Amino acid sequence: MARRMFYPLYQFGNPQLRVFRTDYFLTLVRPGVPLSEDTVQFRIPMEMTKVEVKDYLENIYNVPVASVRTRIQYGSMRMRDYKNCRIKKPDYKVAYVQLEVSKLRLLWQRGTLELPRSLPDPSQQICKETVSRNCLFHIILPGCRRNLSVSGLVSRDQKDH
Template identity: 70%
Template sequence: MARNVLYPLYQLGNPQLRVFRTNFFIQLVRPGTAQPEDTVQFRIPMEMTRVDLRNYLERIYNVPVAAVRTRVQYGSNRRRDHRNIRIKKPDYKVAYVQLKTSSITSEY
């Protein structure tokens, strides 16, 4: 977890240590259909690309990634409110990540 660290004040010639955090939040979800053992499914922001997700997993969590596939899931609009106007759920992106080793999924 991230914790507050007190860094010394910036002085010329002595740069501060910087902590960079991402603007993305990813969610590991249970797949609706059967997936291979080395594949995991994530729900990611629409702005996130395959390269962003690969770098996110490899550099932050040290998870070896073999391949990344993405698709856009359109939100359903079946519900209607009291004025008979359709209510649409927001769209989201689904990413299927194939890991180089399947030992990570067998632990959980």
């Protein structure tokens, strides 16, 4: 659904200039709970469907999408006005977009997509349960294991107290 554009004005004999823009906007938000490394969270308009989210990201931003899951978040009622009546915030829709990691790597190798410098080579394993969200991928180091209570790597030789 694109808005009708009235500028620039059409003059007889000239070709019509058509600019198509979407009525929607996506807001990338930080998730409240840790998600897998290939999943990102968006706030989207209530009218937007899963297919439209996928088409939007693939056609406008050239990001390969594996799947899209949506849910409707109930707006909070914590605020009160001067009469001590509850004020409800509007509901909003949340989309969880799972990216195709293999296609992202392929695009990055071709040079059409820029990813962080910490991208590992495909021969190494990818950790799905990482705590830090600083980079897109995290490499599992041999001889180490991840302790989720501590944000860092813990050696196997080190004893737990």
